[in-house]
Amino acid sequence: MKPQQAILRLGELTLKGRNRHRFENTIFEQVKRTLRSFEAVSYRKEFGRIILQLNGTDYEELMPYLRKVLGLTSFSPVYSSPLELERIQETALGVIQSLKPLPRTYKVSVRRVNKSFPHDSQEMNRLVGGCVLRAFPDLKVDVHRPEAELRVEIREREALLYCRVDEGAGGFPVGSNGKAMLMLSGGIDSPVAGYLALRQGLQVEAVHFHSYPYTNEKSQQKVIELARKLAAFAGPVKLHMVSFTSVQTKIHAAYNQNLLIALLRRAMLRITEKLAEERGAGAIVTGESLGQVASQTLSSMNTIGRAVSLPLIRPLVCMEKREIIRVAEGIGTFPISILPHEDCCTLFLPPSPSTNPNLRVVESIESKMTWLEDELEEAVRNTRSLLVDEEDVVNQRDKFASFF
Numbered sequence: 001m002k003p004q005q006a007i008l009r010l011g012e013l014t015l016k017g018r019n020r021h022r023f024e025n026t027i028f029e030q031v032k033r034t035l036r037s038f039e040a041v042s043y044r045k046e047f048g049r050i051i052l053q054l055n056g057t058d059y060e061e062l063m064p065y066l067r068k069v070l071g072l073t074s075f076s077p078v079y080s081s082p083l084e085l086e087r088i089q090e091t092a093l094g095v096i097q098s099l100k101p102l103p104r105t106y107k108v109s110v111r112r113v114n115k116s117f118p119h120d121s122q123e124m125n126r127l128v129g130g131c132v133l134r135a136f137p138d139l140k141v142d143v144h145r146p147e148a149e150l151r152v153e154i155r156e157r158e159a160l161l162y163c164r165v166d167e168g169a170g171g172f173p174v175g176s177n178g179k180a181m182l183m184l185s186g187g188i189d190s191p192v193a194g195y196l197a198l199r200q201g202l203q204v205e206a207v208h209f210h211s212y213p214y215t216n217e218k219s220q221q222k223v224i225e226l227a228r229k230l231a232a233f234a235g236p237v238k239l240h241m242v243s244f245t246s247v248q249t250k251i252h253a254a255y256n257q258n259l260l261i262a263l264l265r266r267a268m269l270r271i272t273e274k275l276a277e278e279r280g281a282g283a284i285v286t287g288e289s290l291g292q293v294a295s296q297t298l299s300s301m302n303t304i305g306r307a308v309s310l311p312l313i314r315p316l317v318c319m320e321k322r323e324i325i326r327v328a329e330g331i332g333t334f335p336i337s338i339l340p341h342e343d344c345c346t347l348f349l350p351p352s353p354s355t356n357p358n359l360r361v362v363e364s365i366e367s368k369m370t371w372l373e374d375e376l377e378e379a380v381r382n383t384r385s386l387l388v389d390e391e392d393v394v395n396q397r398d399k400f401a402s403f404f
């Protein structure tokens, strides 16, 4: 027995408030975009849910794709039956049989929309429930906390039955909480930070700093690949490629001691803030995680972060590396992130970067770099921007599905 439909449920927050229709539409469009390679599927909105008509498409094949849609809390395969009692009972048995593992307790909930159907909801609860109990003698009824709830909807033309509930990505629809710039390096952390920001409803534009020709083109290609992975959740992602070579070499020539990393990171942040102003973004997202490296001590984060006035969002700040890696594996960025790459900031590393950079000292060094502001402006002017879309989902279907 194969399901004919799927019900997709939207998060409660999405369904409330003034922007409800906009949020619903965002998710609706994202579902259609994500499933675009399944040409037979058709879509409709219904009472804050999305209904897919599968038209022969295998529900299991859709699942890894549906899990990428942010703002969907859960989804269920739905079985259709003609409006005849015996056929509805037969379908109910099939639905229970399809649950793996079989539940120990269950309840039936019938809703009769079609009042011309001869049995009312109470009667149907009994007629369907009794039939299930006879077929599965080990199953017990628990109306308060059942392991499975078999829902039966008696509609005008058919009865719809479903029981299984698969968990979705949750979160908010992309863009429902505004826009932020994501500082995207080639490492493990920043793509995860980007995903968490997207899941929280932020639309992100990525900014990458490279020091070509000191860093090679492969490193830039790697960042494009990472942005592609984020695009699977967000739709096409704008990626701003900033050449940091000139800023970096000038700062390095003027100061080459233990505060160099703090100076370079502050310059990056200030360029990102300028791009954010141009692009109408209200925050900067980074992949910093407390204590990971010298530039991520509390003191370093403070001295570096003070370079800008936009809010800095650090989704990973209190996550440990194992958790971060688990998310990176789930969203498919991990295998890309661990490929070898050259990061611009590791090129001119001082022998012992300070873990406790003093803000006043850093500001005083910067105040002597009278050319710095012009250099930052120049870097913004020379930024190359591209729109990165996810890989061709039709050809990559097998690879894509194995991420979850």
Ligand SMILES: Nc1ncnc2c1ncn2[C@@H]1O[C@H](COP(=O)(O)OP(=O)(O)OP(=O)(O)O)[C@@H](O)[C@H]1O
Pocket: 182, 183, 184, 185, 186, 187, 188, 189, 190, 191, 207, 208, 209, 210, 285, 286, 287, 288, 289, 292, 293, 295, 296, 343, 344, 345
């Ligand atoms: N070349 C870069 N381009 C854009 N952002 C960068 C770059 N290098 C670092 N960042 C930002 O600064 C954050 C901290 O970088 P750092 O190299 O100190 O830490 P990390 O733990 O190695 O981060 P990641 O794994 O994301 O590279 C990164 O997560 C990213 O947001």
